[in-house]
Amino acid sequence: MQETGSPKLTEQHRELLDQVLDKWSLQVLDALCERPLRFNDLRRVIPVVTQKSLTAALRRLERNGMVERIVTSTRPVAVEYRITQLGRSLQELIDALLHWTTVTLPAVERARARFDDHA
Amino acid sequence: MQETGSPKLTEQHRELLDQVLDKWSLQVLDALCERPLRFNDLRRVIPVVTQKSLTAALRRLERNGMVERIVTSTRPVAVEYRITQLGRSLQELIDALLHWTTVTLPAVERARARFDDHA
């Protein structure tokens, strides 16, 4: 059974994708891709996120090696988040996904209209 | 405004990705990519899915034009699900994602170990 380039889709792989492709992680990676940002910068860039969700997303991304957390022990501590090499490799795929949505959205919307009409 | 390959990541795009990249949809598309399958076939191929979740995933995928639902009005009705052209275009990206997980999983696991040790 040789599947050329065909995936495995085991629990491990799915779990990893779940951890880095969720709603907030996508936007965090997208934001950090341009330049490192601090916690409250991220809150501003991703306007509707709560601290709790943002903290959770950042911890998950950090744990999976997608972002680095850099603490500067100045007076009020400054914490900077920056994307890692691993994170960048993921971002390329996310870009491909976004490109795909851009290209296929019209067809998807037609499909939705058809479905909603008929059903 | 021409952004070569750069994404927008609007709510619409994120919503579409959420609808087709969820846990079960990935596995459904993966299964249907090889050949069309019937409802209970899918339940066997994706062993741990409940019919509720499978139904929901299939409806979502159908609504978004990723799979076709083909009803054969035989005696006990036969319902076949098959992937569409749109679905296949998505599957290519999913394959790329799975390839990415395969390649990066070792590094991710090292990152996790480091994180879990330290914290």
Add this chain to the structure above:
DNA sequence: CAGCATCCATCATGATACTG
């Protein structure tokens, strides 16, 4: 066979308040 309806547990999310 291919679902739908219902109930229930769990979880993710949000709002709010507090801290080093």
Add this chain to the structure above:
DNA sequence: CAGTATCATGATGGATGCTG
């Protein structure tokens, strides 16, 4: 500034039973 802690709640997921 960059969080943590707590409570409330709404969405999800599973188990079960029923139907054309």
